[in-house]
Structure formats: structure tokens, C-alpha cells
Amino acid sequence: MSVFDAAAFRQQFPFFREQPAWIYLDNAATTHKPQVVIDSLVQFYQHDNSNVHRGTHQLSQQATSQFEEARRTVQQFINAAEPAEIVFTSGTTAAFNQLAFGLMHTVLQAGDRILISALEHHANIVPWQLHCQRHGVIIDVIPLTVDRQLDQAAYQTLLDSKPKIVSLTQVSNALGNVLPLAQMLSDAKAAGAMTIVDGAQGIAWQRPDVQKLPADFYCFSAHKLYGPTGIGVLYGKRAYLERLTPLQGGGEMIEHVSFSGSRFNSLPARLEAGTPHIAGALGLAQAIKFISGFDAQQINSYKGLLLKAFHNGLQHIPGIQLLSSRHDNAGIVTLNIQGEHPADVAALLNEQHIAVRAGSHCAMPLFEQLAAPGALRFAFAPYNQLTEVEQCLAALAQAVEILTV
Amino acid sequence: MTMAQLITDTATALTAIRQQDLPQLQQPQDWQSKYRLLMQLGKKLPPIPEKMRQNEWLVKGCESRAWLLHYYDSRTEQHFFVLDSDARIVKGLLAIMLCFVNGLTRQEISTLDLQRSFDSLNLKPYLSQSRGNGLNAMVNRIKDVVAAH
Numbered sequence: 001m002s003v004f005d006a007a008a009f010r011q012q013f014p015f016f017r018e019q020p021a022w023i024y025l026d027n028a029a030t031t032h033k034p035q036v037v038i039d040s041l042v043q044f045y046q047h048d049n050s051n052v053h054r055g056t057h058q059l060s061q062q063a064t065s066q067f068e069e070a071r072r073t074v075q076q077f078i079n080a081a082e083p084a085e086i087v088f089t090s091g092t093t094a095a096f097n098q099l100a101f102g103l104m105h106t107v108l109q110a111g112d113r114i115l116i117s118a119l120e121h122h123a124n125i126v127p128w129q130l131h132c133q134r135h136g137v138i139i140d141v142i143p144l145t146v147d148r149q150l151d152q153a154a155y156q157t158l159l160d161s162k163p164k165i166v167s168l169t170q171v172s173n174a175l176g177n178v179l180p181l182a183q184m185l186s187d188a189k190a191a192g193a194m195t196i197v198d199g200a201q202g203i204a205w206q207r208p209d210v211q212k213l214p215a216d217f218y219c220f221s222a223h224k225l226y227g228p229t230g231i232g233v234l235y236g237k238r239a240y241l242e243r244l245t246p247l248q249g250g251g252e253m254i255e256h257v258s259f260s261g262s263r264f265n266s267l268p269a270r271l272e273a274g275t276p277h278i279a280g281a282l283g284l285a286q287a288i289k290f291i292s293g294f295d296a297q298q299i300n301s302y303k304g305l306l307l308k309a310f311h312n313g314l315q316h317i318p319g320i321q322l323l324s325s326r327h328d329n330a331g332i333v334t335l336n337i338q339g340e341h342p343a344d345v346a347a348l349l350n351e352q353h354i355a356v357r358a359g360s361h362c363a364m365p366l367f368e369q370l371a372a373p374g375a376l377r378f379a380f381a382p383y384n385q386l387t388e389v390e391q392c393l394a395a396l397a398q399a400v401e402i403l404t405v
Numbered sequence: 406m407t408m409a410q411l412i413t414d415t416a417t418a419l420t421a422i423r424q425q426d427l428p429q430l431q432q433p434q435d436w437q438s439k440y441r442l443l444m445q446l447g448k449k450l451p452p453i454p455e456k457m458r459q460n461e462w463l464v465k466g467c468e469s470r471a472w473l474l475h476y477y478d479s480r481t482e483q484h485f486f487v488l489d490s491d492a493r494i495v496k497g498l499l500a501i502m503l504c505f506v507n508g509l510t511r512q513e514i515s516t517l518d519l520q521r522s523f524d525s526l527n528l529k530p531y532l533s534q535s536r537g538n539g540l541n542a543m544v545n546r547i548k549d550v551v552a553a554h
């Protein structure tokens with residue numbers, strides 16, 4: 001088996017040529033884009049620009065067929081049963097807002113419960129809160145154990161209260177944990193729940209097979225998978241997508257409109273009101289083709305290598321409080337320096353051109369539990385290099401020295 | 406620690422900062438030294454005790470939190486402040502800002518050009534976007550409390 005050629009991979013990303021001074025470790029926020037993705041956006045606007053699904057002219061037909069081809073690319077990537085199960089959204093957040101809105105009344109009635117976890121991103125918390133409060137639906141939360149893993153025993157107990165929906169992240173954006181989803185989702189299904197996966201972080205770690213994974217819905221954003229911002233996917237098994245009330249009304253999503261009422265179009269159009277992000281969808285398809293050209297296993301072992309080097313180096317820096325786990329980690333290291341505010345450390349790293357995120361990473365409830373004012377997050381991607389890991393460690397040591405001496 | 410004492414200690418600290426630290430900050434030096442200075446001068450401000458860090462005094466920055474206490478001397482029409490932050494670099498920047506603001510009247514504060522004052526210290530490159538926003542949030546809070554008097 002050949003090994004992953006990290007240098008060749010990095011070569012595909014023009015950002016690193018443009019910004020040679022920066023070490024980019026904010027990959028959980030967004031990844032950089034390879035040239036093929038950038039080219040596909042330019043190509044569309046420069047040569048192919050037209051609206052989809054509405055023109056009789058050839059240009060619109062071509063744009064439509066490219067757009068639908070992109071949908072098929074996504075379908076194949078996650079192994080959905082049919083293209084209609086791929087709904088384009090503006091991202092994971094939009095997908096969750098559609099889900100929370102769309103499942104009220106059709107699935108969730110007053111007094112029903114839904115179950116999420118303590119590791120969730122705000123995108124898998126706040127949309128539920130917005131709608132659940134008004135409709136009298138109760139939100140339960142799977143707590144963490146002392147070692148910051150999901151408490152599986154508590155999960156089993158919470159399943160006993162028969163949640164209608166179990167909605168979990170594949171990978172924690174704050175701590176990098178890879179959740180044991182296969183098991184957790186089958187337990188949820190066995191308890192009679194509908195299952196939703198937040199794949200925003202997970203999609204770049206492990207490509208899901210949505211026919212094997214007992215997930216009724218799976219959401220992700222293109223921009224964390226080397227694709228453009230403003231486009232994402234709400235996957236759902238047909239029977240489940242059919243149960244969603246559309247959040248957005250407008251053009252494209254209807255079959256017949258009169259002032260006394262409208263009949264909705266079929267899937268996926270029913271859930272895609274208005275002109276979609278056509279170029280974005282094409283960019284996402286390119287990103288998928290790009291990443292499919294590499295062996296996922298090899299990529300992940302390479303990331304494991306970077307992570308190991310980083311963890312080893314951290315042992316030589318005084319005062320490190322590691323919050324993320326060393327095992328089952330998708331490439332995210334979260335830490336604090338004892339007695340220091342993460343914002344201070346991040347400012348000193350920024351001064352040394354290390355891009356990391358400091359704060360509560362859109363997971364405030366998690367940080368409340370951890371009793372931390374936030375943390376620094378180092379999120380690695382396969383274009384990062386061992387030399388960057390070393391430079392980052394040196395910069396961190398420098399920051400600690402400035403803060404504590 | 407009483408409010409009166411905090412006000413006095415802050416004013417004393419600001420005098421020291423104006424005399425010792427600000428001239429030093431204006432000297433050309435590497436970024437490491439500049440940050441060290443910033444943090445040192447932040448330390449000179451008396452900390453606001455935990456029990457006085459109430460929510461109504463909280464000023465939210467992007468990544469860190471800060472607190473602002475205010476005292477108005479109606480006899481001299483001067484406004485006095487005490488501030489603190491849980492992040493040291495922010496506290497240093499806020500301390501510098503306070504050097505320009507503390508003890509001014511409402512009229513003086515409304516015409517103050519803080520941006521200019523910071524520029525004059527060659528500190529602008531050290532105000533990253535979010536810290537800049539934290540500073541802006543604090544300046545806006547100061548203007549609000551002053552306007553209310």
C-alpha cells in the first residue's frame with residue numbers, strides 16, 4: 001500500500017502559496033479549497049451561468065444538468081438510495097433549522113421528548129429550542145462522564161423515556177471525539193426514535209454510508225470538506241424527508257399555487273425554495289471528487305501522525321490542560337494553559353501567524369460543564385505538515401513564556 | 406474593598422501607567438516586549454473583587470469578559486471608572502484606554518478621539534479585530550453610562 005503524499009495534497013491548495021507566513025490550524029471552522037474547487041466556481045460563472053430548472057434555453061438546461069449531476073455526486077459519496085434524498089441547503093445550520101421546524105406537528109407533539117448530547121454544536125441545540133419551547137416538546141441531554149466522553153449508561157436510561165428523535169454529532173467540534181454512532185444510533189432506532197446526525201465535522205473524518213448507518217437524516221456543510229461556503233446538504237431517507245414541513249416557501253418548491261393554497265412539489269424541490277447556490281453545489285461536487293481521489297484511511301493515519309507529534313510536544317510545555325481526548329479523536333486538540341485566558345494565548349499565537357480558535361466553539365453548554373472560560377482549539381487537516389506542528393509547538397511555548405515570565 | 410477605594414486605587418495606577426508605561430510603549434521594540442509591557446500595565450489596575458463582578462457591569466467582548474464600574478462626581482462633573490477583564494492582554498489595552506478617559510467630563514468624553522490616541526502609541530497593529538471589538542464594546546459602554554448622567 002502506498003502512503004499518503006501529504007506534500008502533493010498540500011500542493012493542490014493555492015492558499016498556502018498565497019499566504020506562506022501562516023500556519024492554519026483552524027480547520028474545524030473551515031477548510032481551505034483546492035484549485036479544482038476554485039476553478040469550478042469560476043468556470044460556472046464565467047462560462048455556464050444560468051438559472052436551473054426553469055429555462056427552456058439550452059444554457060439553463062446545461063446548468064440544470066450540471067446541478068443535478070452534483071446532486072448525484074453527493075448521493076454516491078454518502079451512498080444515499082436516490083438523488084432525491086439529497087436536499088441542498090446553505091449549510092448544516094440551515095439543515096437543522098429545516099429539521100426542527102419541519103418535524104413539529106408531523107412527528108413531534110406536545111409532551112414528546114427529543115434527545116441530544118452535551119457535545120452538540122449550537123446548530124443542533126438552538127433550532128430545537130426555538131421550536132420545542134413553543135410546542136411543548138422536551139429536550140433531554142446525554143451528559144458527559146468525568147473523562148469528557150458521552151455517558152453511555154445515562155444514554156441507555158434516557159432512551160427508556162422514549163424520545164421521538166435522537167440527534168447526535170458524528171464528531172465533536174469542540175473536543176474532537178468521534179462518537180460510537182453505529183451503536184448509539186441502532187440503540188436509538190431500537191427504542192423507536194428517529195435519528196439525525198450532525199456530520200459537519202464528521203464528513204471529513206469518515207465518509208458515512210447512510211444506508212448502513214442507522215441515520216434517518218444526515219447534515220453537513222461543504223466548506224468543512226474543502227468545498228465552498230454557503231452550500232450544504234440535508235440528507236434524509238425518502239420516507240422521512242416526506243414528513244418534513246417546508247421551512248421556506250417560494251419558487252421551485254411548489255407544483256401549483258393559487259391564492260387559496262398551494263400544492264408542494266415533489267422531493268427534493270419541495271425543500272429547496274428559491275434559486276439554489278448552483279455554483280456552490282458544483283464546487284461541492286468537485287470537492288467530493290477531489291477528496292475521493294485519496295485514500296481516506298491513509299489520510300486519517302497521516303492526521304493521526306500529526307496529532308501524535310503535537311501531543312508529544314505538548315508534554316514539554318508547562319501548564320497544559322488537555323481537554324480533548326487522545327483517543328478516538330478526529331484531529332482536534334483542545335486545551336488551556338493553566339491560569340491563562342485562552343484569548344490571551346490565541347492573541348500571542350496570532351502574533352506568530354498561527355491561526356487557531358479561542359472561545360467556546362459554539363458549544364457554550366459544553367464549556368459550562370467543563371467549567372472553563374473557553375479553550376484553544378488546534379484543528380488539523382491533511383494539508384498540515386509535521387514542520388508546522390513543530391512551529392506551532394514552539395509558538396505555543398513562546399506564548400506561555402511571555403504570559404508567565 | 407470598597408468602591409471608593411477601587412476608584413482611588415485605579416486613579417493612582419493610571420497616573421503611574423501614564424508616567425512610566427506609556428512612554429516605554431512608544432519605544433520601538435519587538436512584539437514580545439510590547440505584549441509583556443501591555444500585560445504588566447494591566448496588572449497595575451486593582452482587580453474588581455469577584456462579588457462585585459455583577460452581570461449589570463459585564464461588558465462582553467468577543468472572546469473574553471470585562472467589567473466596568475462607574476462613579477460620577479457631581480461637584481466637579483468628572484466621571485471615574487474601574488475596570489477589569491478576565492484576559493490579560495485585553496485588560497492592558499483597556500488600561501491604556503482608561504488613561505485617556507478617566508476623570509473627564511461628559512463633554513470631554515464625547516469629543517475624545519480614542520482611535521487617534523491609540524495610533525499615537527503605535528498600538529493599532531496590536532488591536533486584532535476581536536480585541537478591537539472588545540475595546541469598542543467598552544468604549545460604547547462608557548459613553549452610555551456617561552450619557553445617562
Ligand SMILES: Cc1ncc(COP(=O)(O)O)c(C=O)c1O
Nearest residue numbers: 091092093121123173200201221
Ligand atoms: C459540529 C458542527 N455542527 C454544525 C456546525 C455549523 O455549520 P455551518 O456553520 O456550516 O452551518 C458546525 C460548524 O462549526 C459544527 O462544527
